[in-house]
Amino acid sequence: MTRKTIYLASPYGFSQQQKALLLPPIVQALEALGAEVWEPFERNNQVDFSQVGWAYQVAQADFNDVKNCDGIFAVVNGTPPDEGVMVELGMAIALHKAIFLFRDDFRRCTDSELYPLNLMVFSGLPEKNWEDYYYTSLDEVKSEQKALYRWLSAA
Template identity: 65%
Template sequence: MAQPTVYLASPYGFSAQWKRLLLPEFITALQDLGLEVWEPFARNGQVDVAQPGWAHQVAQRDLQDVRDADALFAIVNGTPPDEGVMVELGAAIALGKPTFLFRDDFRRCTDSEDYPLNLMLFAGLPAEGWQDFVYTSLEQIADPEKALARWAEPG
C-alpha cells in the first residue's frame, strides 16, 4: 500500500535560514508518522525563474500537488499568515481534503473568541474537536491522540 501523501504548505522555503533549519524538522516529524511529504519548494525547484511565465508554472504545479495530495499540513504562523499558504489551505478545504494547522506563534490574528486565526481557516475542521487538528509544537505532530497521527495510522 502506498504511503499517504501530505502537502506541506509553508513560507519556510523563501529564506535560506528557514529552509535549512525549520523545514527539515517539519518534514522529519511528518515522515516519522509514515507520511510521504510533498514540500513544494523541493518539488518545484527545477523551475527556471529566469524564464518568462515561471511564476504561473510554479503556481499551477503547487495547485496540482494540493489536488493530488491526500491531505494538507499548513504552517499558519504570522499575522496574517503567508498568502500562498492561505490559498493552498483554501484549495484543500474546497477539495474536501483533510487539513491540519500548525501555529506556534502566540499572537492572535482573529476577531473570534474561539479561534486563534481567521475563522475561515477552520472551515475544513470539525466544529467539535477542532483543537485536535491544530498543532502548537513540533512534538505534538507525533501525539497519537491528535488528528494527524490518527489519520496517518495504517488500516
C-alpha cells in the same frame, strides 16, 4: 499499504536560513509518522526562475499537488499568515482534503473568542474537537492523541 501524501504548505522556503533550519524538522516529523511529504519548494526546484512564465508554472505545479495530495499540513504562523499558504489551504478545504494546521506563533489574529485565526481557516476542520487538528509544537505533531497520527494510521 500505500503511504498517504501530505502537502506541506509553508512560507519557509523563501529564505535560505528558514529553508535550512525550519523546514527539515517539520518534514522529518511528518515522515516519521509515515507520511509522504510533498514540500513545494523542493518539488519546484526544477523550474528555471530566469525564464518568463516561471511564476505560472510554479503556481500550477502547486495547485496540482494540492489537488493530488491526500491532505495538507499548513504552517499558519504570522499575523496574518502567509497569503500563499492561505490560498493553498483554501484550495484544500474546497477539495475536501484532510486539513492539519501548525501554529507555534503565540500571537492571535482573529476576532473570534474560540479560534486563534480567521474563522474561515477552520471551515475545513470539524466543529467539535477542531483542536485535534491544530498543532502548536513539533512534539504535538508526534502525539498519538492527535488527528494527524490517527489519519496516517488509518488503513
